[in-house]
Amino acid sequence: MTVSTGIWILIVVIGVLVGLTGGFFGARHYMQNYLKQNPPISEEMLRSMMMQMGQRPSEKKLHQMLNSMKAASKNDNK
Incomplete structure (x- = not known):
């Protein structure tokens, strides 16, 4: 049984x-x-900023700013 080089x-x-x-989508899902x-x-980082x-x-x-950032990130994912 021989298989040609092209195959x-x-x-x-x-x-x-x-x-x-598969690697691309796996890495994307992981990230x-x-x-x-x-x-x-985080909340502490936002406070210091x-x-x-x-x-x-x-x-x-x-909390308003954190919630708005979370909502914006959810809209970006859709």
């Missing part, structure tokens, strides 16, 4: 394409879950 090349190319596609569990901006801008952040204002 081997085709099998290798298909395997590489499937691997790259989305990671960022969802570990958001890049507001204080650096000269604002005195209240708890209500902080």
Whole structure:
């Protein structure tokens, strides 16, 4: 049973394409879950940013900003 060189090349190319596609979507899914569990901006970071801008952040204002950022990120994912 002999398989021609052209078929081997085709099998290798298909395997590489499937691997790259699977790797891309796997990494994308992993990063989305990671960022969802570990958001890049925490409440403490937001508080310090507001204080650096000269604002005195209240708890209500902080929660409003965090909720609006979460809502914006949900809309981006849709």
